[in-house]
Amino acid sequence: MNLIRIIKFAWLSCFLLQPQLALSDKLNDQRQAFLQAEQYLAESNEAGFLAVRSGLDDYPLYPYLRYQWLKNQLPQTDQVLAFLSAYKTTRYAGLLRSKWLDYLAKQERWQDFVRYYEVSGDSADDCLYQWAQYRIGNQSQALAEAKRLWLLGEPVDKSCQPLFTALQNSPLITPDLIWRRFEATVxxxxxxxxxxxxxxxxxxxxxxxELWLKLLERPELIEDGQFWLDKNTQTGRLFAHAVKRLASSNLDKALTVWDSKIANFSLDGQTAQRVEQKFGLSLLSKKDNRAYGRLSKVLQPDEETRAAKVRSALLEQNWQHVNNALFGLTVAEQQEPKWQYWKARALQEIGKKQESNQVYAELAKDRSYYGFLAADFVNVPYRIIDQPVKVQAEQLRQLEENPDFKACYEFKFLGRDLEARRQWQFAIKNLPKEKLQAAAKLAQQWQWDQLAITTLVKADYWDDLAIRFPLDYADEVQASAYKHDLDPALLFGLMRQESMLDKNAVSSAGAKGLMQLMPETARTIARTLREPWHSDSDLFKPDLNIQYGGYYFKDLLIRFGGHIAVAGAAYNAGPNRAKKWLPITSAVPADIWIETIPFKETRKYVSTVLSYAIIYQNRLKKGGLKLKGLLRDVTP
Structure with missing residues (x-):
C-alpha cells in the first residue's frame, strides 16, 4: 500500500511539474536560438536570421535582437516605425530613434526628422533639430536658437556647423555677438x-x-605694458582672465600683479569676485594660510566658496575665523553633520564646553563619519541603525515578471554584464521609491551587490545594512587581514569604497577588481612576493586582488608611520601627493588634516573609508575600533 502511494505521488509530482519543465525547455531553446540569430547577424546572413527569429517573439531579448537587425536596416521606414510603436517603452526605442534620426539627417529628410524628433539634451541633436526647422521654413525660430547655442562658447560640432553658418550669414550676427562668443570660449x-x-x-x-590670445597663451607677459595702453572695460576683463590663467602656473606672481595693477582698470564687481575666488581656492589647495583672507573678499560666495572658507579657517586653526565662516553658510548647510561637527569643535576650542557637548550629543545620533567622531568626543556608543527594507514576495515576483527586468536577467544569465547593467539602469530609471527598494532587494538576490547598493541609494533608503554593506568575500578578507596584520573591518571599508564589492570593477584610470589596484602596482607586488604574474586579468580574481590590496595598504601604513588617514589618502591619490600634504613645521589634528586635504575626492574618500570601517565592525559583530584611536595627530 505504501509503495502504491509513493508511485501515485511520483506520478502526480511529474504531472504538476510538467508545465514548468516545458517552460524551462522552451526558454533554453530560445536562448540557443537567440545566440544562433546573433551569429547569423554577425555573418550578414539575413535569411538565416529571419528564419531563426520567428520563434523568439516572446523571448525577453527579442526587442534587443530586432534592434540589432534594424539599426542596419534604417531605409526600411515602415519597419522602423513599427518597432518604435511596438517597443516604445523599451531601451532600444531610444537607441534606434537616435540612429534613425542621424540617417534621416544624412538623407536630408528634414520633415521626417522634425516629425519624429524627441528632445534628448544633447546639444548636437539640438543643432540638427534646429537645422531641420531652418530647412523646412521655420528660419526665425531656428536662428534664435542658433544664437543661444552659439553664445555657449562650445566647440563647433559637425552637426552644428550648417546651423552656425546660416547664423553667420544672417542679420542676427553682429560684431558684439562674435565678441561675446570669443569671450565665452576664453x-x-x-x-x-x-x-x-x-x-x-x-x-x-x-x-x-590676437592680443588676448597671445597673453592667454603666455600669461607671464601680463606685466608687459603694451597690453594695457587702453584701460577700458574690455581690457579689464582681459586682465582678469590673464591673471586667473597665470595663477594656475605662478600663483605668487599672479597675486602680486593683481594687487598692484587692479586699481588701474575698470572692472565690474562680478569679474573681480571671480578672480578673488580663484586666488582663495588656489591658496587653499596649496594649504596656504592666506586663503582665508582672499576668500573673505568674495562678497557673494557660492556653495563651494562658503565651504572653502570654513576649511581655510581650519587650516589656520583660527577658531574665531571658523565661527565666522560657519555663520556664513546657509541655514540648510549649517544643519549638515559636517558643519555641525565643526561648530561643536569651534565651541569646544573657545571654551564653551557645555554648548559644545550638546551639539556633539545630538550629532552622535547620526550614522556617519562626523557622527562617530562626535560620539567619541562625548564618550557614547556609536549609533548604528539597521532596518532592512520590507519587501513582499509578490512585489519581487512582479518585478521579475516585468519585461525590462526579465531582459536584465537574460543578459546576466548569458554573461553580458555590460548590457545587463545598462538594462538595469533603464529599468529602474522611473520607478517610485517603494519599487526601487524592491529592485534593490532583487539585485541583492541576484548577487549584484553594486547595483543593489546604488539602487537603494536612488531609493533614498539608508538603513538596510545587509544591502548597503554586504559581507561577500569574508573568507578572503579575513585571510588578507590576518596575513598583513590589519583589521578586517578596515579592509572591508576600503573594498566597499573602492568597488562596492564588484569583482569586475574597472576605473577610468584602469584600476581593477575589488580593491581597485593598478596593474603596474600589482605586478610590482607580485615581483616583491616572488609570485607568478600571468596577466592583468588576474586582478579580477577576488582572492588575489584582496591579498594584494591588503599588502599594498599595509605597505602604505608602514611608509606613513602607521597613520590610517594618511595611508588612506595615499591609497586614493598616490603616496607622492599624500607626502606633499603632510604638515611642514608642526603636528596637525587628524580631523583638521582630513578636512583640509586639497582633493575633494580624496577628502571624501578618507572620511568614508573610516566610517565604513566602523559600520563593518558592527556587521562583523566585532568591537574595538574607535575613530579617536585611529586618528592621532598627523606629524611632519
Whole structure:
C-alpha cells in the first residue's frame, strides 16, 4: 500500500511539474536560438536570421535582437516605425530613434526628422533639430536658437556647423555677438575655439583678440605694458582672465600683479569676485594660510566658496575665523553633520564646553563619519541603525515578471554584464521609491551587490545594512587581514569604497577588481612576493586582488608611520601627493588634516573609508575600533 502511494505521488509530482519543465525547455531553446540569430547577424546572413527569429517573439531579448537587425536596416521606414510603436517603452526605442534620426539627417529628410524628433539634451541633436526647422521654413525660430547655442562658447560640432553658418550669414550676427562668443570660449579655457572665432572679427577687434590670445597663451607677459595702453572695460576683463590663467602656473606672481595693477582698470564687481575666488581656492589647495583672507573678499560666495572658507579657517586653526565662516553658510548647510561637527569643535576650542557637548550629543545620533567622531568626543556608543527594507514576495515576483527586468536577467544569465547593467539602469530609471527598494532587494538576490547598493541609494533608503554593506568575500578578507596584520573591518571599508564589492570593477584610470589596484602596482607586488604574474586579468580574481590590496595598504601604513588617514589618502591619490600634504613645521589634528586635504575626492574618500570601517565592525559583530584611536595627530 505504501509503495502504491509513493508511485501515485511520483506520478502526480511529474504531472504538476510538467508545465514548468516545458517552460524551462522552451526558454533554453530560445536562448540557443537567440545566440544562433546573433551569429547569423554577425555573418550578414539575413535569411538565416529571419528564419531563426520567428520563434523568439516572446523571448525577453527579442526587442534587443530586432534592434540589432534594424539599426542596419534604417531605409526600411515602415519597419522602423513599427518597432518604435511596438517597443516604445523599451531601451532600444531610444537607441534606434537616435540612429534613425542621424540617417534621416544624412538623407536630408528634414520633415521626417522634425516629425519624429524627441528632445534628448544633447546639444548636437539640438543643432540638427534646429537645422531641420531652418530647412523646412521655420528660419526665425531656428536662428534664435542658433544664437543661444552659439553664445555657449562650445566647440563647433559637425552637426552644428550648417546651423552656425546660416547664423553667420544672417542679420542676427553682429560684431558684439562674435565678441561675446570669443569671450565665452576664453572663459571656457578653449583657446582653439577662441582662435577660430577671432577670425570672424573685423580688423580692429581681431587685433584686440590676437592680443588676448597671445597673453592667454603666455600669461607671464601680463606685466608687459603694451597690453594695457587702453584701460577700458574690455581690457579689464582681459586682465582678469590673464591673471586667473597665470595663477594656475605662478600663483605668487599672479597675486602680486593683481594687487598692484587692479586699481588701474575698470572692472565690474562680478569679474573681480571671480578672480578673488580663484586666488582663495588656489591658496587653499596649496594649504596656504592666506586663503582665508582672499576668500573673505568674495562678497557673494557660492556653495563651494562658503565651504572653502570654513576649511581655510581650519587650516589656520583660527577658531574665531571658523565661527565666522560657519555663520556664513546657509541655514540648510549649517544643519549638515559636517558643519555641525565643526561648530561643536569651534565651541569646544573657545571654551564653551557645555554648548559644545550638546551639539556633539545630538550629532552622535547620526550614522556617519562626523557622527562617530562626535560620539567619541562625548564618550557614547556609536549609533548604528539597521532596518532592512520590507519587501513582499509578490512585489519581487512582479518585478521579475516585468519585461525590462526579465531582459536584465537574460543578459546576466548569458554573461553580458555590460548590457545587463545598462538594462538595469533603464529599468529602474522611473520607478517610485517603494519599487526601487524592491529592485534593490532583487539585485541583492541576484548577487549584484553594486547595483543593489546604488539602487537603494536612488531609493533614498539608508538603513538596510545587509544591502548597503554586504559581507561577500569574508573568507578572503579575513585571510588578507590576518596575513598583513590589519583589521578586517578596515579592509572591508576600503573594498566597499573602492568597488562596492564588484569583482569586475574597472576605473577610468584602469584600476581593477575589488580593491581597485593598478596593474603596474600589482605586478610590482607580485615581483616583491616572488609570485607568478600571468596577466592583468588576474586582478579580477577576488582572492588575489584582496591579498594584494591588503599588502599594498599595509605597505602604505608602514611608509606613513602607521597613520590610517594618511595611508588612506595615499591609497586614493598616490603616496607622492599624500607626502606633499603632510604638515611642514608642526603636528596637525587628524580631523583638521582630513578636512583640509586639497582633493575633494580624496577628502571624501578618507572620511568614508573610516566610517565604513566602523559600520563593518558592527556587521562583523566585532568591537574595538574607535575613530579617536585611529586618528592621532598627523606629524611632519
Amino acid at each position: 572663459e571656457n579655457n578653449d583657446l582653439d575655439t577662441a582662435r577660430t572665432t577671432s577670425l570672424l572679427l573685423k580688423e580692429e577687434a581681431r587685433k584686440n583678440a
